Amino acid sequence: MATAEQIKALIKSHYDLDAERFSTIALQMAAYEAQKGHKSLAYELKSIVNKGKKSPLKVINRSDALSDLILWREPEDRLSSIILPDDLKVRIERILREFYQRNKLNKYGLSHRRKILLSGPPGTGKTMTASVIAGELDLNYYVILTDKIVTKYMGETAAKLRQIFDFISKNAGVYLFDEFDAIGAERGRDNEVGEMRRVLNSFLQFIENDKSNSFIIAATNNIDSLDQALFRRFDDVLFYELPNKNQGLRLMENKLSSFQKTFDLSKLPFKEFIGLSYSEIAQACDDAVKETVLSDKKKITRQILISMLQNRKKIYRTDKHK
Ligand SMILES: Nc1ncnc2c1ncn2[C@@H]1O[C@H](COP(=O)(O)OP(=O)(O)O)[C@@H](O)[C@H]1O
Numbered sequence: 001m002a003t004a005e006q007i008k009a010l011i012k013s014h015y016d017l018d019a020e021r022f023s024t025i026a027l028q029m030a031a032y033e034a035q036k037g038h039k040s041l042a043y044e045l046k047s048i049v050n051k052g053k054k055s056p057l058k059v060i061n062r063s064d065a066l067s068d069l070i071l072w073r074e075p076e077d078r079l080s081s082i083i084l085p086d087d088l089k090v091r092i093e094r095i096l097r098e099f100y101q102r103n104k105l106n107k108y109g110l111s112h113r114r115k116i117l118l119s120g121p122p123g124t125g126k127t128m129t130a131s132v133i134a135g136e137l138d139l140n141y142y143v144i145l146t147d148k149i150v151t152k153y154m155g156e157t158a159a160k161l162r163q164i165f166d167f168i169s170k171n172a173g174v175y176l177f178d179e180f181d182a183i184g185a186e187r188g189r190d191n192e193v194g195e196m197r198r199v200l201n202s203f204l205q206f207i208e209n210d211k212s213n214s215f216i217i218a219a220t221n222n223i224d225s226l227d228q229a230l231f232r233r234f235d236d237v238l239f240y241e242l243p244n245k246n247q248g249l250r251l252m253e254n255k256l257s258s259f260q261k262t263f264d265l266s267k268l269p270f271k272e273f274i275g276l277s278y279s280e281i282a283q284a285c286d287d288a289v290k291e292t293v294l295s296d297k298k299k300i301t302r303q304i305l306i307s308m309l310q311n312r313k314k315i316y317r318t319d320k321h322k
């Protein structure tokens with residue numbers, strides 16, 4: 001059996017939400033059992049730890065302290081599937097390269113760029129970028145529900161943020177603060193209580209003090225609302241835009257690549273999809289495929305694709321006039 005010290009340390013690390021320490025102690029226990037000749041128990045312990053490491057959110061779930069604010073996600077996107085202007089792609093590649101070679105940088109007292117602000121209209125690839133970084137670097141990917149921290153924990157938002165940053169420092173990964181304007185909005189436009197000002201101040205302090213290796217990525221649709229003091233806390237700010245003709249066509253080529261078409265997609269005029277986001281174009285392509293499959297046709301027609309793009313435009317317009 002494990003020693004009393006090991007059991008105590010294991011329980012403590014669980015309540016401290018210290019997943020890394022938890023795994024280390026569990027592995028020590030496995031080594032201890034192996035020494036005593038309990039080979040199969042040692043093996044079982046090791047495989048439980050290895051499996052658990054792949055879905056670390058379980059550690060949060062059990063204590064339930066942050067499970068409604070931090071979601072663990074499978075990073076499903078790769079760099080090859082995101083379409084971006086060349087300069088943005090280069091910037092993302094640089095983020096990846098600095099991480100790969102972070103030890104080299106550390107020797108010169110430098111750290112890899114890992115606090116990143118993403119700005120741009122909805123559906124242009126901000127969330128996808130966070131998932132690409134996690135996917136390419138094989139890191140755990142977490143989404144933080146920023147607006148929920150503020151609305152659900154009004155009055156104790158700063159305390160929740162502290163717990164989140166604690167978690168970030170102990171669990172290496174990519175952390176996306178989605179809907180970041182919920183805490184990043186300018187301090188001037190405050191309510192009487194001053195809660196939001198305190199929250200933003202705490203965030204500024206936490207992000208500045210964070211010395212982990214984790215990526216802290218904040219995404220906003222509304223960069224103009226953000227407090228100026230935020231900008232210098234980030235290592236990089238990336239601006240996303242709606243696709244131009246070429247980017248829109250490339251996205252459609254990708255989305256429809258496994259289907260035969262009765263027309264030349266590369267000749268589709270820009271007016272058919274101008275103003276739509278990547279996300280809306282991707283959805284229109286999925287709709288066109290569904291329609292084709294459901295009506296037992298073998299090939300996608302120009303008409304079906306155009307009508308699905310038009311539907312997306314209608315949704316977009318009605319949304320805008322709400
Ligand atoms: N730049 C892009 N390249 C390829 N697909 C994209 C791009 N941007 C968005 N998409 C598609 O739209 C979906 C939603 O985009 P998302 O990254 O959530 O947008 P945002 O976070 O900017 O609102 C993605 O999962 C992807 O399928």
Ligand SMILES: [Mg+2]
Nearest residue numbers: 126127178219
């Ligand atoms: Mg998003």
